[in-house]
Amino acid sequence: MKDGGLFATGLLGRDLDVETGQKAAEYCAVNILSQAKAALDGDLERIVRIVKLTGFIASMPDFIEQHLVMNGASNLIADILGDAGKHARAAVGMASLPLNAAVEIDAIIEVR
Numbered sequence: 001m002k003d004g005g006l007f008a009t010g011l012l013g014r015d016l017d018v019e020t021g022q023k024a025a026e027y028c029a030v031n032i033l034s035q036a037k038a039a040l041d042g043d044l045e046r047i048v049r050i051v052k053l054t055g056f057i058a059s060m061p062d063f064i065e066q067h068l069v070m071n072g073a074s075n076l077i078a079d080i081l082g083d084a085g086k087h088a089r090a091a092v093g094m095a096s097l098p099l100n101a102a103v104e105i106d107a108i109i110e111v112r
Contacts, residue, residue: 011102025073032077055089058096
């Protein structure tokens with residue numbers, strides 16, 4: 001989400017390129033951190049570590065660069081959180097996502 005709407009819709013490899021997918025993944029990461037901040041009373045320093053990110057990338061059957069799309073989220077979280085932002089991850093190609101979203105990311109976060 002960006003400004004109350006989806007940043008990117010459609011399928012990677014048909015409607016969107018890797019760079020646009022990476023930007024969509026970055027917005028997912030921003031939204032994850034925003035939700036974490038709200039849940040932690042505004043204190044992101046309570047994050048011990050990002051345990052795992054799972055990225056769901058809406059893509060064409062022959063699109064094989066889901067991992068590159070996920071770099072958008074992974075890099076942003078690592079840049080913002082430093083060592084606490086280092087995480088395991090998975091990037092999975094999907095035939096479609098709700099609302100025709102291009103990228104959806106799930107996070108497991110350890111907090112204190």
